[in-house]
Amino acid sequence: MARIDWSDYACSGLYDELVTEDGVPREAADELCRYLASLSAEEVAELKTAAEVAIQVMGITFTVYSDGNMIDRAWPFDIVPRIIPLKEWERVEAGLKQRVHALNLFIDDLYHDQRIIKDGVFPAELLEQSVNFRPQCVGVSPPHGIWAHICGSDLVRDKDGTIYVLEDNLRIPSGVSYMLENRNVMKRVMPEMFETGRIMPVDDYPSQLYDMLSAMSPRPGEMPSIAILTPGIYNSAYFEHAYLAQQMGVDLVEGSDLIVGTDDCVYMRTIDGLKRVDVIYRRVDDLFIDPEAFNPDSMLGVRGLMRSWRAGKVALCNAPGAGVADDKVVYAFVPKIIKYYLGEEAIVPNVPSYLCMYEDDRRYVLDNLDKLVVKPANESGGYGMLVGPHSTAEQQAEFAERIKADPRNYMAQPTLMLSAAPTLCGDGIDPRHVDLRPFILSAGIDTYVTTGGLTRVALVKGSLVVNSSQGGGSKDTWIVDTEGA
Numbered sequence: 133m134a135r136i137d138w139s140d141y142a143c144s145g146l147y148d149e150l151v152t153e154d155g156v157p158r159e160a161a162d163e164l165c166r167y168l169a170s171l172s173a174e175e176v177a178e179l180k181t182a183a184e185v186a187i188q189v190m191g192i193t194f195t196v197y198s199d200g201n202m203i204d205r206a207w208p209f210d211i212v213p214r215i216i217p218l219k220e221w222e223r224v225e226a227g228l229k230q231r232v233h234a235l236n237l238f239i240d241d242l243y244h245d246q247r248i249i250k251d252g253v254f255p256a257e258l259l260e261q262s263v264n265f266r267p268q269c270v271g272v273s274p275p276h277g278i279w280a281h282i283c284g285s286d287l288v289r290d291k292d293g294t295i296y297v298l299e300d301n302l303r304i305p306s307g308v309s310y311m312l313e314n315r316n317v318m319k320r321v322m323p324e325m326f327e328t329g330r331i332m333p334v335d336d337y338p339s340q341l342y343d344m345l346s347a348m349s350p351r352p353g354e355m356p357s358i359a360i361l362t363p364g365i366y367n368s369a370y371f372e373h374a375y376l377a378q379q380m381g382v383d384l385v386e387g388s389d390l391i392v393g394t395d396d397c398v399y400m401r402t403i404d405g406l407k408r409v410d411v412i413y414r415r416v417d418d419l420f421i422d423p424e425a426f427n428p429d430s431m432l433g434v435r436g437l438m439r440s441w442r443a444g445k446v447a448l449c450n451a452p453g454a455g456v457a458d459d460k461v462v463y464a465f466v467p468k469i470i471k472y473y474l475g476e477e478a479i480v481p482n483v484p485s486y487l488c489m490y491e492d493d494r495r496y497v498l499d500n501l502d503k504l505v506v507k508p509a510n511e512s513g514g515y516g517m518l519v520g521p522h523s524t525a526e527q528q529a530e531f532a533e534r535i536k537a538d539p540r541n542y543m544a545q546p547t548l549m550l551s552a553a554p555t556l557c558g559d560g561i562d563p564r565h566v567d568l569r570p571f572i573l574s575a576g577i578d579t580y581v582t583t584g585g586l587t588r589v590a591l592v593k594g595s596l597v598v599n600s601s602q603g604g605g606s607k608d609t610w611i612v613d614t615e616g617a
Contacts, residue, residue, distance in 0.1 A: 134560045135173045138165055143563040147291050147551040149214045160217040160612040164325065168212070179321050180556055183211045186317045192310070195368040207310060208605035211321055214553045214566055214587040218332060218613040221584070224287070224295060224570075227480030229579045230470060232283050232572045235300065235457045237473040239279040242456055243269050253472045254465055258489070261540045262456055263510055264303075266418060268425050269453035272442055275348045276576025280457065281449040282341075282413075283572045284308075287585075288483070289551035296483045296548070298567065300466070302450060302458040304415050308571045309372040311586040312337060312379075314608040332583040332611040338379035340573055340580045341413075345382075347575040348447035349410040357407060358382040359400060361390070361414040361421075363432045373415050383409075387416070392436030396443045411447045412437075418452050461487055461509045461543050484546060488539040497544045498535065501528040504544040505596075506535070519596060521547055550596055553607065555589055565590045567598050568609060584609035 139155045150161040157165035168176070184206070192207040216224075241248055242265065248254040259265055284305030286298040315334050319326055342358070349356035362373040364386050377384035383400060390409065391399050399406035414421055420430040425438035440446045456462070464485040467478040486493040486504070497504060506518040518531045535542045552563035570585030587607040588598035598604040 136168045136171065136176060136561055138169060141554060141561060141563075143552055143554075145291065146549060146563060147289055147293050148563055149216070149289075149551055149553040149566065150212075151554065158215070158217075160610075160614050161215045163328075163330075164213065164215065164610075167322075167325065176556070179211050183209055183317050183321050186320050187313075190313060190316065191371075192313050192317075193371055194310075195370070207313070208591065209314060209317060210555045210564075210589060210591075210605055210607050211318070212554050212556060212561070213318060213608040213610045214568070214589075215610045215612055216584065218611050219615070220295075221332075221611045224480060225581045227297075227478065228285055228570060228572050228581050230474065230476065230479050231285065231297065231300070231466060232280060232574055232579060234470040234473045235283070235302065235466070236278055236280055236574060238469045239454055239457050240273075240277050241473075243272060243279075243453060248469070248472055251472070253468055255489075258461060258465075258540070259456075262459060262462075264418070264453075264455035264459060266453035266456070268438055269451070272451075272453075274441075274451045275350070275447060278348070278574050278576050279451040279454040281344060281348065281451070281574055283574070284569045284585075285572065287480070287568045287570065288548055291549040291551070293551075295480060297463075297466070297480050298483055299460055299463055300458060301569075303455040304369075304417065304450065305569070305571065306369045306372055307569050307586040308337060308582070309375040310606055311571070311582065311584070311609070313375075314586070314606060318608045330613050332613065334583050337571070337582055338376065341376065342380045342382070344573045344575045344580070345380075345411045345413055345447075345449060348449060350444050350447060351410055354410075356410040357400075358411045358413070359385045359390075359409050361385055361387065361412050361416055361434075363416050363420070367415070369415065376413075382413075387431065387433045390434045390437075392434060392440050396436070396440045396445045398434065398437065398440050398446045409446060411449065413449050418455060421448075421452065455510075459509045460507050461489070461540065464543060483548065486544045488535050488542040488544070493544075494535065494539055497542070498532055501531060503547065505547055506531055506542055506544045509541045509543065519547070522596075547596070553587070553589065555591070555605075555607075557591070557593070562593065564593070565596055565598065566607070584611045 249256050280302040284301040288298045289295050345358050346356045360377045398409045400409050416432050419426045421433040422437040423430045424435045441448050470478045486497050488494040502520045504520045508516045550565040553566045554561050555564040566589045568585050568587050571582045573580040587609045589605050590598045591605045
């Protein structure tokens with residue numbers, strides 16, 4: 133490992149999160165950059181090793197699916213954090229609150245009057261062909277009108293420094309446990325950096341999540357019984373399910389642990405008998421949560437759970453059907469959705485998008501597949517998309533046929549030159565592309581946004597794919613107060 137010399141750090145043509153093109157640390161990153169530059173090569177290597185040991189000792193793992201097998205891996209982590217000034221973050225936070233507020237109004241409208249369709253703002257055919265619209269949810273009014281209680285919106289920064297929303301994850305977004313554990317690792321590795329109080333904390337998330345879940349209880353005057361419903365140990369996000377349950381002090385359950393009684397209430401089997409459950413943070417997809425209402429062969433869910441939810445006997449977070457807004461084609465309409473429900477312009481813009489359901493857009497996409505990123509509407513984890521500049525002619529031809537066969541299912545965006553952050557690679561430090569997933573909690577009156585979020589980093593030089601399932605890693609995210617302390 134070589135000593136870090138910022139004058140040798142080359143990041144031309146990109147927006148670097150820590151250092152300007154002239155090799156000068158940005159104001160919020162100045163203290164960190166000076167600290168790293170003061171270390172010898174051996175000390176930098178020791179910090180890297182200390183982080184790897186901490187991750188092993190703390191048992192931080194993630195699971196990837198490969199060739200039909202599941203592989204548990206140590207969490208890939210880089211010790212150089214990504215830094216955002218507090219003043220800039222406050223604007224992003226306001227934009228995320230605005231966005232999720234509008235999306236919850238949108239989902240509630242779709243399951244009730246559908247005013248936005250009647251007023252010609254949102255195309256009826258888009259909803260008719262949605263794979264995540266649940267007719268079983270029509271007419272249901274969840275507590276406080278909230279459907280997406282937990283949202284993870286992915287943010288990217290272009291080369292001119294503009295932050296965009298790339299997509300919204302409103303079904304069962306993952307990653308917040310890694311945000312929390314990244315901070316714990318950094319506090320072990322660089323404790324002196326946290327002494328000034330300029331780095332905003334993130335460790336209140338479990339208590340904020342608990343408070344939000346409690347606020348959804350159908351028995352508001354009593355201490356709520358809360359459970360996290362997991363598909364089980366073979367799910368790729370099981371580490372997170374267990375971690376959040378432990379942090380909040382709530383029960384971690386599988387479908388076989390729960391039963392719906394003749395009174396439509398949900399009960400948990402315990403050694404002391406049945407115990408009523410008020411709120412379920414479910415980490416099981418809609419179609420598997422209740423074999424009575426959805427997939428009759430599901431072994432992951434609870435028979436009668438939807439009946440209990442519709443009767444108001446249990447709160448489900450996120451609500452079934454919230455995924456109707458977790459659609460990369462619906463995403464393109466979010467600025468209009470914000471304008472329609474709130475009468476405001478979007479504070480954080482969308483990445484410009486082309487919808488293949490429209491003939492002019494489709495023709496442009498088909499003519500420029502080598503320049504665009506093409507995404508299916510409902511995939512996640514970086515699966516199923518085409519990164520045009522890195523694709524072969526054969527892959528482009530295959531995608532062209534897919535688009536022609538099902539244009540509603542595809543959208544495309546220009547390849548942004550994602551911002552980068554210094555990352556330890558081999559024996560030196562190099563820029564690598566990053567994105568950011570903050571988490572937003574909605575309880576009806578209050579909305580909470582994590583101070584920062586999970587920064588994902590593409591560990592392969594030049595790659596724009598940051599997903600852990602595709603070989604990406606992560607960094608701690610520091611929101612730094614440059615005016616206080």
